[in-house]
């Protein structure tokens with residue numbers, strides 16, 4: 001298990017869509033992604049953020065409050081989303097120090113394969129719903145900044161220097 005180097009905006013890999021996962025064994029990669037996410041420290045981490053262009057992300061929305069709920073998502077799909085939306089500022093480990101207001105549905109239903117290859121389906125709301133949508137954006141080559149107009153994006157990036 002090891003902490004992987006992070007990919008930072010504007011690295012081109014953060015703008016590339018990822019490929020679907022087949023039968024390959026990703027258990028070592030997933031363990032490393034959790035190590036990397038906890039070390040960062042963050043609550044979600046997607047493949048492209050460590051240079052892996054595959055449809056995988058890890059998430060743990062509660063560990064900072066003292067209870068670990070690690071979840072690994074392979075080939076995730078949003079199969080339903082609420083019409084109700086809200087706007088929250090989102091940070092991203094790949095764009096350190098930059099908070100971007102993003103509008104998203106408040107409740108989603110997701111189908112995915114877990115680390116053991118078992119298909120899961122579950123509804124999420126609140127911070128978890130937002131985190132999942134943020135990480136799934138990464139799998140489609142989108143970052144928080146892509147939710148902004150060009151003017152707003154240039155403004156919010158003033159003073160940003162990639163680490």
Ligand code: ZN
Nearest residue numbers: 091092093094
């Ligand atoms: Zn991110």
